[in-house]
Amino acid sequence: MHSFVLLVWLALCAVQDARERHIANSLTLGGAAFALAWLLWSGSTWLGAEAQQGGWALLLALGFTLPGYSMRRLGGGDVKLMAALGLATDGMHVLGIFIGAGLTSIFWLLLAPRVWLYMSQGLRTHLFYMAPELSRKQPFAPFALVGLLLTLVWLR
Template sequence: MSIVFWIGLWAALIAIYDWRRQRIANAALIVMLVPALLALFWNGKGLLGAGPGSSLCGMLLAFVVTLPAYPPRVLGAGDVKFAAVLGLLLGLQRTLEMLLWAALLLGLAAVLMWWLKGSRKARFAAAPALTLATLLELMGGPLLL
């Protein structure tokens, strides 16, 4: 089985856990973070083939973009860390595209929740949107170049 399958399965399990419990366990993130970092520094490229600079910039981009949503409690700390690990796996360009997909999916989910519940303060898990955006990127990306 390919690494894409295992990354997709890992992300899907995190999404399901977040959907049910509204949290992401650090141990679940470390399961992919450690092999990703080892591959990056041992092989000179990430698990999905991105170079070290691209992988680290992807991680930084995902962290910087999602961190401002943490203080107002729009995203949880686990969501920010999950996005950062996904950024490390995807590399810079694919992380940018994943974040664009995730923003569209989260916006759609917010409108749907508002429409169904009639409340702007309805909370929902972000990991499923991040996972779906990552899977879209893995199956169809990169799209911007």
Template sequence: MTNLPIPIQILLAATVLIAAGTDIRKREIPNWLTFGAILAGLVAHPALSGWAGLKLSVVGFLVAALIFLPLFALRFLGGGDVKLMGAIGALAGTDGLLVVFLLDALLAGLAAVVLIVVRGRVRQTLRNIGTGLRSITKGRAPHQDNPEMEAGSERSLGMPRGVTIALATLLLLFGMH
């Protein structure tokens, strides 16, 4: 459970559920959803909690940008995933965002391992890890040496991260005590 106001919890749950659904169906998270949720957080928090609410929303959004924009620049995450995390930051604040970040990392990691094994891509994944590490030590983004490592590439693992982000957010809202 979280101590966010009920209207914020409802908005946050609706946002991530819609994002997960569109990510599964279309492999994208729409801008109207993420930008709308960011704006809603920036408006609703001050309306419900004054300046403290505005600070919670702005700082949460900025922390999301600091964490996820570099991952987007390296093409580890798609733009919709980054904007969704920005919306979560604006709605849940920094503490909520960091919990979602950690839970999502665990859930996405588990899902990736399952997909790698089920799709028979263990050897290719190990090669990709080696390529990625070599690229980073050379100061290059991994996708520059192996296009398969770009989030959105047709040859990538193709996991809709909106789903794991939604599950992590729902755990924040309803599953944690």
């Protein structure tokens, strides 16, 4: 059940990122505040890891995202999103999300030019920032969502 809630939250972030190339602070900071409150109240992360693992996962997420943010490859919302995921999961999940997101983004860059032409105009409008011609600035959250799905399947 906790995995499902995490997936729904990340799906909301991914949809907003794909549509607007922006993730609202209410989603990212709200998710991080909830994950931190849960961590402090229960002594474990949202997915059941020890609190110490959540702290290490937060540091790992920041270690991976802050360099990308400083090089303008990731946005501030992406950093906050991954920090929230770190607080809610553990280091293995954070690593899995990054690996899955990287593989998915490569797959999308290879597949998108062929698939994009056959997608309906409405869908292309909703996923405007996923367009192949914008490949230098793809939104991160949709790929992180797929990375989380792959990680949950792999680790369960």
